[in-house]
Amino acid sequence: MDNAVQIQLGAFEVATTQNKGHDIEFWAKTATDRIVNIGGNAHPVIAQQAEAFKQSVFQTIVYYMQQSALSEKATLAGEMEKQGHSDMAKIIRSL
Known part of the structure; x- marks a missing residue:
């Protein structure tokens, strides 16, 4: 009995920092590409309009x-201040 399994992967991309x-x-x-x-x-002409729209979406997302x-930095800094860590709050605000 032959139970061959075939798996096909779609395209994927890896990005590291x-x-x-x-x-x-x-x-x-x-996000824009998705x-x-x-x-x-x-x-x-349609492709050109779509590219302009894509750039607009990108700028809006940015x-x-x-x-x-x-907003997240302000929240974190505020929480650090409340906990008495004004030095850490200052670091967070400077990031």
Whole structure:
């Protein structure tokens, strides 16, 4: 009896960093690429419009992710202040 198993993997991508996490632009590009996909067979005018839309989506994601990061830092710094760690709060605010 032959029980052959065939597994087919889709395309995947690996991105690494050294001593830090990925920056906002990396995550914004990743999100944008998942949200907006421009087909290779698209009419050039449609592809151009789609690319402009994709850039707009990217910039919007970057802006709101930056706001989220600032908000998170403010929350962490505030919590450090409440716990009596003003030195750590200062470090967090400077990041």
